[in-house]
Amino acid sequence: MELLKTIRGDITKITDVQAIVNAANNSLLGGGGVDGAIHRVAGPELLEECRTLHGCETGKAKITKAYKLPCEYVIHTVGPIWNGGNQNEKELLASCYLSSMQLALEHKIRKIAFPSISTGVYSFPVGLAAKIAVNTVAGFLKEHPDDFDLVEWVLFDEHTELVYAIEVNAHNKGI
Numbered sequence: 001m002e003l004l005k006t007i008r009g010d011i012t013k014i015t016d017v018q019a020i021v022n023a024a025n026n027s028l029l030g031g032g033g034v035d036g037a038i039h040r041v042a043g044p045e046l047l048e049e050c051r052t053l054h055g056c057e058t059g060k061a062k063i064t065k066a067y068k069l070p071c072e073y074v075i076h077t078v079g080p081i082w083n084g085g086n087q088n089e090k091e092l093l094a095s096c097y098l099s100s101m102q103l104a105l106e107h108k109i110r111k112i113a114f115p116s117i118s119t120g121v122y123s124f125p126v127g128l129a130a131k132i133a134v135n136t137v138a139g140f141l142k143e144h145p146d147d148f149d150l151v152e153w154v155l156f157d158e159h160t161e162l163v164y165a166i167e168v169n170a171h172n173k174g175i
């Protein structure tokens with residue numbers, strides 16, 4: 001079975017993982033997009049726990065319980081805002097994936113779902129984001145070959161799903 005997958009859908013409805021990743025902002029106090037959807041479904045206790053974390057730096061990640069979501073944990077990471085590409089955006093996006101995977105490892109999370117971090121409100125180009133996402137996670141899995149069973153990207157729209165699927169398929173075929 002392949003470790004890396006893509007699926008089209010709503011990440012708040014995913015039932016086959018222990019953790020979902022939230023594309024949050026520095027405050028960790030909620031927002032629009034996938035962040036808004038996660039807070040809505042998890043309920044107000046998620047915001048209460050997030051208040052105790054005192055925000056998160058761009059490229060880093062923090063973990064909470066998942067409350068009413070059908071998984072155990074939410075890993076909140078803060079993607080970079082795309083600003084033309086010369087402001088460390090690529091490295092910061094890679095750092096989001098590494099920080100999230102590292103937290104998952106520390107919590108013995110073997111199945112995890114990501115959204116397309118930074119490609120909505122934060123305007124990161126989808127093709128570049130997909131390459132960074134898949135290459136970074138694949139590199140991490142290579143260093144931790146026995147620690148994960150599934151990493152899936154849950155993509156909200158058809159175009160984003162297609163772009164990530166191309167990267168994941170190329171990786172799975174060893175291209």
Ligand code: AR6
Pocket residue numbers: 009010011012023024025030031032033034035036037038079115116117118119120121122123154155156157160
């Ligand atoms: N499930 C999966 N993907 C989703 C969902 C969902 N329920 N809802 C939206 N997406 P965005 P960003 C997709 O804007 O660019 C928030 O206000 C969406 O179509 O959610 O990292 C935060 O608080 C897009 O492909 O995140 C921050 O302020 C992808 O998720 C800011 O937005 C990411 O879009 C973060 O911006």
